[in-house]
Amino acid sequence: MSFTRRDLLKTSAGIGAASMLPLGANKAFGQELSYKPEEGASLRLLRWSPFVKGDEDAWLANTKKFTEATGVEVRVDKESWEDIRPKAAVAANVGSGPDLMMVWFDDPHQYPDKLLDVTELADYLGNKYGGWYEGPKNYASKDGQFIGLPTATIGNAIVYRDSWVREAGWSEFPTKTDDFLELCKAMQKSGHPVGFTHGHGVGDGNNYAHWLLWSHGGQMVDENGVCTINSPETMKAIEYAQALYKTFIPGTEGWLDVNNNRAFLAGELSVIANGVSAYYTPKNDPAQAELAADIRTCPLPVGPVGKQIELFQVTSTVIFKYTKYPNAAREYLRFMFEAAQMDNWISGSSAYCCQTLKAYESNPIWTSDPNYAPYAQASATLRPNGYAGPLGYASAAVMADYVLVDMFAEAVTGAATPQEAIDKAEKRINRYYRV
Structure with a gap:
């Protein structure tokens, strides 16, 4: 076989792109993405205390499936809604604590340099599941990069x-x-x-x-x-x-x-x-x-x-840079956002957690009860905090x-x-x- 200069450039570009993937990331020709967890990895996630038991039950069931599939143990802790924000700020500034946290609104913008870049994962999920709603996406991204994954909008x-x-x-x-x-x-x-x-x-x-x-x-x-x-x-x-x-x-x-x-x-x-x-x-x-x-x-x-x-209240899941197991953390989020798990969580939460990826708006939970209707489009219709100005440290701090x-x-x-x-x-x- 002979290679032209164009072939060589294409091959070199592909190698260069691959070298930019996070260590342990595997992607087959733009289709499926996965991350290889580090040897001996274990994770701790801190989330807000649930008001809907089915939300927590479904999340824990999905987490158990992840552990069975990967061998990575995930400890899920919970705190009151009001305590999440200060605990996340302390973890970010001290550099120790949970590997992942579910945080509120534009909190990621208070400490963006302390958070792991998950742009590749966010792009993969967005391309696969119909794209992110703009409001939740803006809460979890800064300067074109995702510093967290928009996880749910809790309608009001x-x-x-x-x-x-x-x-x-x-x-x-x-x-x-x-x-x-x-x-x-x-x-x-x-x-x-x-x-x-x-x-x-x-x-x-x-x-x-x-x-x-x-x-x-x-x-x-x-x-x-x-x-x-x-x-x-x-x-x-x-x-x-x-x-x-x-x-x-x-x-x-x-x-x-x-x-x-x-x-x-x-x-x-x-x-x-x-x-x-x-x-x-x-x-x-x-x-x-x-x-x-x-x-x-x-x-x-x-x-x-x-x-x-x-x-409306948006929660995003962030990974702190201090984690010892960044690939395991990314793989955990990838697993939780895939259809088999995410549809289960949205259904389990009984319309409490509105999807942030557009493909999941077809979940049958939204038409199962007339009382769920006002919550079905929360991610699509929300107005972001700090309106009419941009999201950033200031908007997040004023709300906090x-x-x-x-x-x-x-x-x-x-x-x-x-x-x-x-x-x-x-x-x-x-x-x-x-x-």
């Missing part, structure tokens, strides 16, 4: 007691914010008040605060990262929040992510904004069948901006510091006047954006 929706809403005189749940306020007043009068999280709930507190701001046309910063929180739109959002707060069950300013679930399931209030977990619990408990039959879900009402705008959550909480409780709350938020935002 109104969860309410249908019979109590009807008793208050509403045959359908309102779709506009003005009508929603009137419903909340009626629910309070009927003895079945509503409640939304004004405390440091990673999911519920942030989701509610961002919905209040965005639905009224406010934003934290502009496209250039210049703070724009001090605006008439923000003031309108606060005034609306104050009116809503008057109809709330007492104590919501101290709520974390678990509190509204507990109050709703205990019958202490009629309407919350939450993931599907508030429905999942009674649905899977025969003793609460009557309650489950009375629960309905729907999107949060549309505000003056005239369209539905939600933050609960700046928007505190602004609304201080104003509605009377700890500060609306303008004082806005001014304080502006100073805190500028501290991170360094304007």
Whole structure:
């Protein structure tokens, strides 16, 4: 056989590309990808505590399959939602801890240089499974490189007691914010008040605060990262929040992510904004069948901006650079994102964990129950944190510091006047954006 110069260049290019693959990566002509775990490898993953038991059960079952297939033991630990963020920051800065972590929102942007590049793996999965949704992808990537894998979006929706809403005189749940306020007043009068999280709930507190701001046309910063929180739109959002707060069950300013679930399931209030977990619990408990039959879900009402705008909670799985077993960690993630495992996890989570890869939107779980519908497109429709500015250290730090959550909480409780709350938020935002 004879080789032309063109053949030689092609061969050299292929060898060069192959040499750039992570050590132990095997890929057959752009098709299947796998990583060879290091000798004696074992892994530790830290994830958030589940609100849906089926989510954890399916994840652990898939992990067991991985160990059986590779011999790599994986220890899965869990922490409360609020503890994940500080523990991840400590691990990144100290350089020791879990090999992998499921983190929140744009947390990877706080310590990108501490995370393993998983671009090759992300590209492989994206090409194989219909591509990544843009919102989750942006949370886990920086400067064109993936510093984590977008793992799930936990949707947020109104969860309410249908019979109590009807008793208050509403045959359908309102779709506009003005009508929603009137419903909340009626629910309070009927003895079945509503409640939304004004405390440091990673999911519920942030989701509610961002919905209040965005639905009224406010934003934290502009496209250039210049703070724009001090605006008439923000003031309108606060005034609306104050009116809503008057109809709330007492104590919501101290709520974390678990509190509204507990109050709703205990019958202490009629309407919350939450993931599907508030429905999942009674649905899977025969003793609460009557309650489950009375629960309905729907999107949060549309505000003056005239369209539905939600933050939604994205979790990404990152691998820290300090891990002794980078190939084993990459292979674990590859295995967990393949169809046999990912479809099982999405189904097991009962609409709690929305897919981040487009191919999985055909999972039959989304059409199995009408109450799952508001959560089905969470990854496709979310608005990213830090809107309208870019994701980065500043946006991640402002959220980690609960700046928007505190602004609304201080104003509605009377700890500060609306303008004082806005001014304080502006100073805190500028501290991170360094304007």
